[in-house]
Amino acid sequence: MTQAVFWALIGMALVVLGLYALIVHAHLLRKVLALNIMSSGVFLVFIGLARRTPDADAPMAADPVPQAMVLTGIVVAVAATGLALALIVRLRALTGRTTLGDDMGD
Amino acid sequence: MLPVLAAPAWMLAVVFVPLAAALLCFLLPRRAVILGLVAAVLTAAVTFALTLEVAAAGTAHTLLGGWAAPLGILWRADGLSAALLAMTALVGVTVSLYAAAYFRDDAHARVFFWPLWLLLWTALNALYLSADLFNLYVTLELLGFAAVSLTALGGGAAALTGAIRYLLVSVLGSLSYLLGVALLYHSCGSVDIGLVAACIPDAPRPASQVAAAAMMAGLILKTALFPFHFWLPPAHGSAPAPVSAVLSALVVKASFYLLLRLWLDVLGGGGRWAAELLGLLGVAAVLWGSVLALRQERLKLLIAYSTVAQIGYLFLALPLAVAGGAAAWTGALYLALAHGLAKAAMFLSAGNLLRFGGHDRIAELDSAVHRLPLTLTAFALAGVSIMGLPPSGGFIGKWLLLKAAFAQGRFGLVVVILLGGVLAAAYVFKVVGHAFTPAARERRLRTVPPGMEWSALLLAAAAIVLGLTLPLISPLLQVGAAPAAMATAFAAWSAA
Numbered sequence: 001m002t003q004a005v006f007w008a009l010i011g012m013a014l015v016v017l018g019l020y021a022l023i024v025h026a027h028l029l030r031k032v033l034a035l036n037i038m039s040s041g042v043f044l045v046f047i048g049l050a051r052r053t054p055d056a057d058a059p060m061a062a063d064p065v066p067q068a069m070v071l072t073g074i075v076v077a078v079a080a081t082g083l084a085l086a087l088i089v090r091l092r093a094l095t096g097r098t099t100l101g102d103d104m105g106d
Numbered sequence: 107m108l109p110v111l112a113a114p115a116w117m118l119a120v121v122f123v124p125l126a127a128a129l130l131c132f133l134l135p136r137r138a139v140i141l142g143l144v145a146a147v148l149t150a151a152v153t154f155a156l157t158l159e160v161a162a163a164g165t166a167h168t169l170l171g172g173w174a175a176p177l178g179i180l181w182r183a184d185g186l187s188a189a190l191l192a193m194t195a196l197v198g199v200t201v202s203l204y205a206a207a208y209f210r211d212d213a214h215a216r217v218f219f220w221p222l223w224l225l226l227w228t229a230l231n232a233l234y235l236s237a238d239l240f241n242l243y244v245t246l247e248l249l250g251f252a253a254v255s256l257t258a259l260g261g262g263a264a265a266l267t268g269a270i271r272y273l274l275v276s277v278l279g280s281l282s283y284l285l286g287v288a289l290l291y292h293s294c295g296s297v298d299i300g301l302v303a304a305c306i307p308d309a310p311r312p313a314s315q316v317a318a319a320a321m322m323a324g325l326i327l328k329t330a331l332f333p334f335h336f337w338l339p340p341a342h343g344s345a346p347a348p349v350s351a352v353l354s355a356l357v358v359k360a361s362f363y364l365l366l367r368l369w370l371d372v373l374g375g376g377g378r379w380a381a382e383l384l385g386l387l388g389v390a391a392v393l394w395g396s397v398l399a400l401r402q403e404r405l406k407l408l409i410a411y412s413t414v415a416q417i418g419y420l421f422l423a424l425p426l427a428v429a430g431g432a433a434a435w436t437g438a439l440y441l442a443l444a445h446g447l448a449k450a451a452m453f454l455s456a457g458n459l460l461r462f463g464g465h466d467r468i469a470e471l472d473s474a475v476h477r478l479p480l481t482l483t484a485f486a487l488a489g490v491s492i493m494g495l496p497p498s499g500g501f502i503g504k505w506l507l508l509k510a511a512f513a514q515g516r517f518g519l520v521v522v523i524l525l526g527g528v529l530a531a532a533y534v535f536k537v538v539g540h541a542f543t544p545a546a547r548e549r550r551l552r553t554v555p556p557g558m559e560w561s562a563l564l565l566a567a568a569a570i571v572l573g574l575t576l577p578l579i580s581p582l583l584q585v586g587a588a589p590a591a592m593a594t595a596f597a598a599w600s601a602a
């Protein structure tokens with residue numbers, strides 16, 4: 001197993017773990033955390049696999065482009081987390097609930 | 107080195123006019139309405155200029171900052187982009203007029219509506235122009251955040267719950283898409299659509315197949331295809347009327363567009379079994395969405411479930427298109443355009459009825475037809491397009507699909523297409539019928555500004571007129587369409 005595949009598999013494990021937590025936990029904060037773990041997994045896959053681009057001269061040279069992209073992805077994830085937390089705080093202030101309720105079978 | 111290409115100025119204006127206006131609206135909240143209206147008209151004008159340019163001179167390109175493809179970001183406007191941009195502009199400018207009247211008495215909502223709505227429009231336009239998988243991810247997220255914030259605009263518990271569920275689904279869909287982008291980058295070393303499309307047939311198979319599946323799954327979730335439609339009705343049903351119109355008419359189309367773009371331009375238009383699977387989900391969506399629409403007691407939820415059903419039609423077209431080619435693609439796109447116009451008109455009409463009676467319970471819409479004749483006309487005309495009766499845009503779309511289904515001997519799909527139309531007629535007439543019954547008792551009713559009635563009617567009329575403009579729009583959709591050679595390459599790739 002090459003190093004790239006190792007990190008990609010770790011990333012996929014994080015994605016699956018996050019997806020599982022997103023589905024089973026009702027508390028919204030846990031759902032937000034689960035999404036953050038999922039995005040970390042995706043970023044890890046992106047960075048890990050990009051260490052071995054097909055036409056790179058040195059086979060293990062780091063490719064800077066995915067790092068720039070993942071940086072953008074992190075900004076997006078931070079924005080998503082901020083928006084979600086603001087909405088959750090507001091929902092709790094209004095209703096006292098921190099779950100979506102079971103009206104749609106979450 | 108850099109060729110000077112047609113219409114780059116229009117392409118930049120299409121994105122930067124609404125973006126600049128959104129920031130100005132945010133900085134100058136007291137002038138937000140007038141700034142927003144001016145920006146809406148300007149954005150629509152530059153979009154139509156770009157559409158005409160694409161129709162006349164073919165696909166337009168621009169390189170952002172002058173950086174070329176492997177590293178730089180390419181913007182590309184072909185016929186498909188131009189048609190969706192034009193539909194967005196028409197709905198956008200009308201919804202803006204409507205919103206100016208709708209939010210007149212609500213200072214809080216007005217201050218937040220305009221910047222968010224213009225940002226949403228920016229994200230839509232940028233998404234339709236991007237030819238770079240990662241840039242598409244960013245626009246997809248921008249679109250999602252603006253849409254979620256607009257959903258929460260009402261501020262009530264229902265709106266917040268709908269918005270949070272929408273946000274979770276939207277981020278999950280984007281992450282799945284991004285995972286696909288990561289795997290494709292690994293295979294191809296680029297995120298430019300053209301370069302990735304060229305490399306896909308030779309790419310390592312499992313990686314690119316998993317990438318395609320992850321991207322498609324994410325986009326299906328965001329497009330609310332059955333059984334992933336659960337988040338749509340609460341979000342679309344609880345938002346203010348202009349927001350519901352934008353969400354149902356435009357935002358859902360953006361992820362469908364992206365799915366189509368991937369299918370046609372990146373994966374080359376083949377993929378028989380994936381198309382059959384999505385077609386089957388589309389069939390389920392048409393039937394399930396229509397039946398649930400029929401069972402709703404609130405008008406906005408009825409319209410939202412109708413969106414679930416109409417999305418089903420877009421996917422039902424996939425197996426026909428993959429097997430039969432151009433006519434079914436045109437049919438699906440036509441349905442997407444017609445649904446955008448008609449559904450916006452329906453939600454705006456529902457907003458008028460809600461404003462007028464203070465509620466949207468269908469059984470108590472009595473006498474609305476005497477007080478709001480224009481609104482009811484708009485609703486009924488939009489209903490004609492949703493049902494697929496001639497001469498509406500919806501009719502042309504369904505007709506093209508029916509023709510393809512007959513030609514390929516897919517009689518099961520013929521039955522579903524027709525049955526969906528009958529069910530649509532049932533739920534549209536359920537509303538119109540209640541609006542015609544005489545009032546049981548007099549209630550205190552609010553007046554509806556004429557601007558709100560006329561804008562709904564304008565969109566409904568556009569949905570009808572769309573059916574008469576097939577000779578104009580069909581060639582536009584063909585501009586820059588993927589070459590057939592690529593389709594055969596993909597067929598070989600996916601069969602192996």
